[in-house]
Amino acid sequence: MMHFESQYRSREVYELQNIKPALLDDIALVHSRSYIHGLEKAMPKAMDEGIIFIDGSGPTYATETTFEESLIAAGAGISLVDAVVEASMVNYNPPIGFALIRPPGHHAVPKGPMGFCVFGNIAVAARHAQRVHGLQRVLIIDFDVHHGNGTCDAFYDDPDIFFISTHQDGSYPGTGKMEQVGQGSGEGATLNLPLPGGSGDSSMRSVFDEVIVPCAQRFKPDIILVSAGYDAHALDPLAGLQFTTGTYYMLASNIKQLAKELCHGRCVFFLEGGYNLESLSNSVADTFRAFLGEPSLASQFDDPTMLYEEPLLRVQKAIQKVKHIHYL
Numbered sequence: 506m507m508h509f510e511s512q513y514r515s516r517e518v519y520e521l522q523n524i525k526p527a528l529l530d531d532i533a534l535v536h537s538r539s540y541i542h543g544l545e546k547a548m549p550k551a552m553d554e555g556i557i558f559i560d561g562s563g564p565t566y567a568t569e570t571t572f573e574e575s576l577i578a579a580g581a582g583i584s585l586v587d588a589v590v591e592a593s594m595v596n597y598n599p600p601i602g603f604a605l606i607r608p609p610g611h612h613a614v615p616k617g618p619m620g621f622c623v624f625g626n627i628a629v630a631a632r633h634a635q636r637v638h639g640l641q642r643v644l645i646i647d648f649d650v651h652h653g654n655g656t657c658d659a660f661y662d663d664p665d666i667f668f669i670s671t672h673q674d675g676s677y678p679g680t681g682k683m684e685q686v687g688q689g690s691g692e693g694a695t696l697n698l699p700l701p702g703g704s705g706d707s708s709m710r711s712v713f714d715e716v717i718v719p720c721a722q723r724f725k726p727d728i729i730l731v732s733a734g735y736d737a738h739a740l741d742p743l744a745g746l747q748f749t750t751g752t753y754y755m756l757a758s759n760i761k762q763l764a765k766e767l768c769h770g771r772c773v774f775f776l777e778g779g780y781n782l783e784s785l786s787n788s789v790a791d792t793f794r795a796f797l798g799e800p801s802l803a804s805q806f807d808d809p810t811m812l813y814e815e816p817l818l819r820v821q822k823a824i825q826k827v828k829h830i831h832y833l
């Protein structure tokens with residue numbers, strides 16, 4: 506087993522120490538103050554009852570430490586953006602950041618929690634990058650199997666934050682149709698690409714080359730942030746796509762390359778979903794290998810005999826349609 510902790514790889518992997526929790530003002534750039542204060546006030550009840558449900562329509566729960574831990578998760582993303590931006594000023598090939606955080610964030614909507622997510626970690630970091638570092642144009646790539654509806658909502662009318670989400674068609678929470686392209690001056694700066702069930706490695710390679718790359722090149726981001734969910738893996742129990750460890754290696758190395766070409770290598774990944782702990786950890790480890798420029802070990806983990814045929818014709822149709830909608 507290869508270790509990626511900085512104690513084993515001190516010259517290549519840096520672990521940020523003393524992460525500061527996000528300030529309420531940071532969170533308030535994305536979420537309403539009434540939600541933030543309401544959650545804080547619910548903590549004594551969580552302490553009394555052990556666990557409380559905080560999302561009226563879904564499975565999102567809190568314990569007595571949730572408020573504090575959610576501020577730390579968002580704060581970790583902010584600190585990583587700071588570290589990567591700082592490194593990019595002295596190094597044209599800065600390390601990529603990966604916020605290995607819980608709770609995840611991409612379903613949390615401006616007014617509340619949703620789908621295991623409390624605060625929109627990536628959305629908070631995007632606003633921080635703009636406000637503190639003057640990085641005006643932020644590209645967000647969300648390859649979690651579910652639609653990143655919270656991130657989508659937060660920036661729906663914002664032309665400076667381009668949100669691309671690939672997700673399984675018809676999966677939770679049901680949003681993210683191709684026709685949702687943003688509104689007002691943000692029209693065109695949201696790209697939703699629902700993929701048919703069974704889509705896997707070949708599908709995602711085509712999506713990357715034919716949709717994500719031209720979009721990114723046209724948008725010219727100052728930084729790329731990634732909602733890295735690992736629940737599109739073939740072994741994940743929550744959904745029905747067929748990504749493999751190798752798909753995640755491909756995504757990580759291609760996104761790294763894109764960041765190098767377009768924005769001085771500035772790129773931060775945020776952990777979102779992933780519910781099979783084995784495929785999750787193997788895929789995250791292969792993501793790190795891609796960041797470090799080491800060969801993939803996917804062939805040790807991926808068993809091609811468990812995959813079935815991808816619906817490539819339907820994927821190609823979806824790609825052509827989204828390219829048409831976005832004039833790609």
Ligand SMILES: [Zn+2]
Nearest residue numbers: 649651736778
């Ligand atoms: Zn997910």
